[in-house]
Amino acid sequence: MKAVRVLEYGGQLVFDEVPAPAIARDEILVKITSTAVNHVDLVKASGTARQVLPIDLPWIPGHEFSGVVDQIGSDVIGSDVAGYAPGDAVFGSTSGMGSYAEYLAVKAAAVAKKPSNLSFEEAASVPVAAQTAWQGLFTHGHLEKGQTILIHGGSGGVGAYAVQLASHAGATVIATASGDDEAYLKSIGASRVINYREAQFEKVLREKVDVVFDLVGGDTQKRSFLVLKEGGYLISATQPVSQEEAARRRVTGAMMRLVPSGDVLGKIARLLEEGTIRPDVATVYALQEVAQAWKDIAGNLPGPYGLSPRAPGAARTHSHGKIVLRVASHEHDIRTRAHELYLARGAQPGRELEDWLQAERELTAKPRRTN
């Protein structure tokens, strides 16, 4: 299969031919349609954080994907594998990485059925950001209806889901972001937006908040203790939280790490399907253009783990939304299969290929199975 690989820390991304993965009993093999770019892909590849985020080289990056089930593992009795069949459209994330490739072996427990109203490109942009937001707010932050939450980095990939999910849960949402994202953030549920380039949130907030969700780190995290109610939660996705300071202020502080969960993703899929939350794709590149996609991200990294943090006021490649890599086009797959059938069945030249194409399109448009 084709895959993008990192051969050495800090090295070029190489577009390679590698063996397709074999699946374990509790895994499914997904033919990837799209994947998305995350900061952690670049950080791991750079080697700057190899003590805490080691990788085995050569290494295929990629934490999240959408695609079609190609094979299922043998563990079909009473396990998560039983919920899937070849042909099912799925999306998900993997802590094992490897989704910048044509095929991925993934635990069935970490995927969910793709929301039918989302394109494969939109679906690939969801799993990491939305699950991180969900687990940050509810699993770690214990956010409840009627509470107030401050979300740092509200217009980023994770932040935008955090704003939507917190608002849907009945919380009052305050977000820090660049001023030009104010209208966008208000449109997805923020009641107040603080422009971090112009104001210090701890100086302009009049009331303390129940939960801070930190997607920025550094000084922003340190100053967050000042706005938290006693008994509140400071949850960071970017760096460890000082336990001394948390104890002194009588709050809970924790750094979270996403644990991929098909259950959580299934709940997110339902919210996407009913239109309660929506995905945000900034740019779509072909997998072969991954180097350009990484350049876009590197210029957009916040916080201490950034490779090249952008100075306040510097030009942005895009204001919000995820960068998606298209691995395979659905129409391309249909054409390839139609052409194979046309050749295999000895069809006549002329219109017949078009007939096969039409039949394949109709077949792939229909659900392959019902539950």
Ligand SMILES: NC(=O)c1ccc[n+]([C@@H]2O[C@H](COP(=O)([O-])OP(=O)(O)OC[C@H]3O[C@@H](n4cnc5c(N)ncnc54)[C@H](OP(=O)(O)O)[C@@H]3O)[C@@H](O)[C@H]2O)c1
């Ligand atoms: N722990 C985990 O499991 C986990 C999972 C996913 C992500 N993460 C981490 O979470 C962080 C956010 O990820 P992401 O994908 O949402 O990143 P992103 O899409 O790049 O968003 C970051 C946002 O932060 C904003 N920002 C930068 N400096 C800021 C400041 N001082 N105050 C307020 N906002 C600021 C940026 O706004 P402008 O562009 O307008 O400056 C941008 O919208 C990253 O560090 C990522 O590695 C952790």
